[in-house]
Amino acid sequence: MKNYKLLVPAVLVALFVLGIYMVGAKNAKEERQFAGYLADARRFAAQKIELYARENYQKALEMRPSLELYLEIAGFYRDMMEALDKAAEWGEAAVSAYPKSPEAYAFLLQVHLDTQDYMSFFALYDEMHKRRVASQRADALYESVEYEYYMEGEYDNVSVFSSNLAPVCRNGDWGYCNSKGRKKIGTVYAYAGAFNNGMAPVMDGEGNAFYIDQEGNKVFVADMAERVMGLGTMSASDIYAVNNGREWNFYDKSDNLIMGGFWDASAMANGLAACRTKEGWKIYDTSGSVAIDAVYDEVLTDEKGMAYRNDRLFVRIGDFYRMIDGSGNQISPESYEDAKIFYEATYAAVKKGGKWGFVDKDGNWFIEPAYEDARSFSNGYAAVRTEGRWGFVNMDKELCIPCRFSEAKDFTANGTVLVQQDLAWSVLLLYQKNY
Numbered sequence: 259m260k261n262y263k264l265l266v267p268a269v270l271v272a273l274f275v276l277g278i279y280m281v282g283a284k285n286a287k288e289e290r291q292f293a294g295y296l297a298d299a300r301r302f303a304a305q306k307i308e309l310y311a312r313e314n315y316q317k318a319l320e321m322r323p324s325l326e327l328y329l330e331i332a333g334f335y336r337d338m339m340e341a342l343d344k345a346a347e348w349g350e351a352a353v354s355a356y357p358k359s360p361e362a363y364a365f366l367l368q369v370h371l372d373t374q375d376y377m378s379f380f381a382l383y384d385e386m387h388k389r390r391v392a393s394q395r396a397d398a399l400y401e402s403v404e405y406e407y408y409m410e411g412e413y414d415n416v417s418v419f420s421s422n423l424a425p426v427c428r429n430g431d432w433g434y435c436n437s438k439g440r441k442k443i444g445t446v447y448a449y450a451g452a453f454n455n456g457m458a459p460v461m462d463g464e465g466n467a468f469y470i471d472q473e474g475n476k477v478f479v480a481d482m483a484e485r486v487m488g489l490g491t492m493s494a495s496d497i498y499a500v501n502n503g504r505e506w507n508f509y510d511k512s513d514n515l516i517m518g519g520f521w522d523a524s525a526m527a528n529g530l531a532a533c534r535t536k537e538g539w540k541i542y543d544t545s546g547s548v549a550i551d552a553v554y555d556e557v558l559t560d561e562k563g564m565a566y567r568n569d570r571l572f573v574r575i576g577d578f579y580r581m582i583d584g585s586g587n588q589i590s591p592e593s594y595e596d597a598k599i600f601y602e603a604t605y606a607a608v609k610k611g612g613k614w615g616f617v618d619k620d621g622n623w624f625i626e627p628a629y630e631d632a633r634s635f636s637n638g639y640a641a642v643r644t645e646g647r648w649g650f651v652n653m654d655k656e657l658c659i660p661c662r663f664s665e666a667k668d669f670t671a672n673g674t675v676l677v678q679q680d681l682a683w684s685v686l687l688l689y690q691k692n693y
């Protein structure tokens with residue numbers, strides 16, 4: 259019995275040693291097998307024998323999956339077989355298996371660029387950032403194509419976007435396209451204006467004037483007794499201007515006359531409207547009262563017919579334009595040869611010394627005058643003209659889209675803008691926001 263007790267530990271030690279030996283032998287066999295598959299895969303890959311290379315790579319991957327092996331297979335298809343579609347498939351598999359790997363994203367992003375699949379590129383880049391994966395290589399790739407774009411639609415004439423709809427003309431008739439360049443409201447009008455306060459002024463071929471909503475439904479009819487020859491943008495305070503062929507008058511939605519008898523008029527915007535009288539241009543408020551005790555030679559408006567935005571107006575006194583606030587106070591001693599009103603609370607385009615640059619609402623220069631022409635900043639970009647062609651600068655003061663267009667409008671928040679190439683207008687869409 260005593261000898262038996264001494265024998266048990268010895269047997270256990272022997273079994274333990276045997277187990278280690280068997281595991282080691284098994285591991286060694288698997289290692290040889292894995293190394294064999296991988297060596298065969300690489301040999302066939304070097305010979306461009308895709309069938310056998312794929313079979314051996316697959317066996318090796320099943321035995322010992324790793325990011326490095328996924329990327330080696332993807333690289334084989336890219337470099338040896340020049341099969342970028344297969345390289346993309348294996349890159350996608352690597353990202354799926356290793357969703358926190360910067361290398362996997364960088365590889366697949368590069369493949370998307372090689373195939374110029376910008377939509378997939380920007381979708382993947384956004385996915386990478388949502389997963390909080392950082393990659394300097396991926397960021398560098400992004401910067402190289404940040405301003406790639408594509409074009410949609412083709413129109414004879416256009417106006418500017420408002421509420422992500424823009425008036426567009428085909429064969430003399432006007433309608434609206436959306437910010438993707440697709441027709442939203444049919445080209446059935448003789449005139450189509452800007453959307454504001456949820457509606458836009460239109461006139462049909464028979465001279466009927468009314469307002470439509472963003473679906474094209476008639477929502478309000480300008481039904482005063484006088485004939486309507488022109489219809490202005492509806493203000494946030496439900497005030498609109500009407501031209502009867504002789505003068506401009508302002509009404510509310512109950513058809514009450516607020517003020518009138520003007521030779522010309524802007525839309526009521528942000529509580530103020532610019533109107534031309536026989537004395538000159540004056541500024542009025544929503545009650546019809548004169549808001550600024552001054553008369554100007556001109557008050558600038560934009561393509562929406564608005565004059566007052568970002569608490570600023572541009573008025574001409576003599577030969578020069580000055581920036582004033584809603585009370586008539588001149589903002590800075592600067593005067594300009596020309597100007598464009600603010601689109602938003604960033605920078606307005608102004609002309610000085612024969613060139614166009616950009617100023618903030620206090621008159622400080624953001625970009626010194628350097629361009630033949632320019633439009634005010636809109637959603638982070640401004641159109642500028644050099645050597646007769648239009649392009650765009652960004653908030654970093656970089657010419658991010660080269661000057662290659664014959665005309666250009668203002669960017670929307672969706673990364674789209676109307677541009678003209680030769681005689682046709684289209685919507686330019688940045689891939690980074692439209693994939």
